[in-house]
Amino acid sequence: MKYQLLVLCILTAFSINHAADDIKVEEVADGIKLSCPEDVNIAGNDMEGKTLHLTYQDSNTGEYKCGENGPQIFVKYRTCDNCVELDTSSIVGLAVGDVVATIVVGVAVYLIASQARTGQVKPTKKRSDKQNLILNERTNDTNYQPLRYKKGGKDEYDVLNKK
Structure with missing residues (x-):
């Protein structure tokens, strides 16, 4: 238990010292402001200075570094034109x-x-447009045999043929 607490204290001290060396990023109205610790110049993307003000533009995307061997940060901008x-x-x-x-x-x-209907819709057809029905007249056509109805009588096809 003592050693775990000692390891935890060492890691905490290391992370605090490491965090002090990071690049400071501040959010401003139209972009971000980058600055290095200990008054070191920050450089990247053809810009250099103690603090860099990066506006929201795709051209400011790139890697920025403090000094020669200092901490570095990659800034990625994706602007939306029609949003x-x-x-x-x-x-x-x-x-x-x-x-x-x-x-x-x-x-x-x-x-x-x-909507209430005021009346029936009248047809727009004229009388001359109607076709006359064909009367059921007796024709001299011999293709059809007239039916013979016999009361109580049997016809030729009334009974099934037993073989």
Whole structure:
């Protein structure tokens, strides 16, 4: 237990000393500000100085280093040209607009479907457009044999042939 506590204290001291050597990054309104500890110049991406102010641009993407053998940091920018920021009021506005549009369409369909019909729709065809039905006249066509109905009598095909 004593040794574990000793190892923990040594690692904590090492991480505190190591953290002091890191590059300091501050967020500003239009980008970030990089600075090195102990007044060392920071260089990278064809820029150099005690502090560097990097605006949000793809051209500022790159590796920045303090001095020759100091700590380094890689900065990656991905800007969005056609993005729209959605806040709470925008989302609520979209939801309310969607509900209102749905209600308007529903009411319009209801009003059109429930309209009272004033009367029957009259056909637009003229009398001359109607075709006359063919009368059921007796023809002299011999292709069809007339049916003979006999009361109580049996026809030739009334009984199945037993073989």
